[in-house]
Amino acid sequence: MSEEQMPPKRNVEALIFIYDANSGTIGAFLDSTKKLLMVGGCPLCQITHGLLGEKAEWKECQQEIGVPVHYYHKNEIPPSLQEMVAGRLPCILAQVGKHPIMLLEPEVLKRCRGKVEDLKGRLNYYAAANNLQL
Numbered sequence: 001m002s003e004e005q006m007p008p009k010r011n012v013e014a015l016i017f018i019y020d021a022n023s024g025t026i027g028a029f030l031d032s033t034k035k036l037l038m039v040g041g042c043p044l045c046q047i048t049h050g051l052l053g054e055k056a057e058w059k060e061c062q063q064e065i066g067v068p069v070h071y072y073h074k075n076e077i078p079p080s081l082q083e084m085v086a087g088r089l090p091c092i093l094a095q096v097g098k099h100p101i102m103l104l105e106p107e108v109l110k111r112c113r114g115k116v117e118d119l120k121g122r123l124n125y126y127a128a129a130n131n132l133q134l
Contacts, residue, residue: 020042020089043114061116101130
């Protein structure tokens with residue numbers, strides 16, 4: 001299909017980040033402990049948060065992306081998304097109209113190795129691969 005025949009890119013209205021960690025003080029403590037001990041934890045948490053909260057680098061990246069980002073922990077997932085993300089945490093969805101689209105799955109987030117710049121590149125790559133415009 002030539003570029004002239006390609007359908008127009010669909011705009012992403014928002015990104016939905018779903019962490020593989022529970023909300024609250026205990027959930028944050030447990031995930032921070034895992035980071036300190038280097039025994040796993042949520043790969044998406046490692047990208048957006050350090051031991052003392054949200055990374056400044058992530059805050060800058062979020063502004064550059066230019067679309068709203070909504071955050072959910074695994075114990076806060078809206079019923080409308082539960083089936084779509086079951087067994088696929090952490091993940092990032094793209095909200096396009098009324099239909100969320102799975103953008104980044106757990107394995108892709110693991111390959112970011114906690115790096116904001118890697119996440120940014122993968123967001124742009126997978127958005128383009130799905131004919132989406134961030």
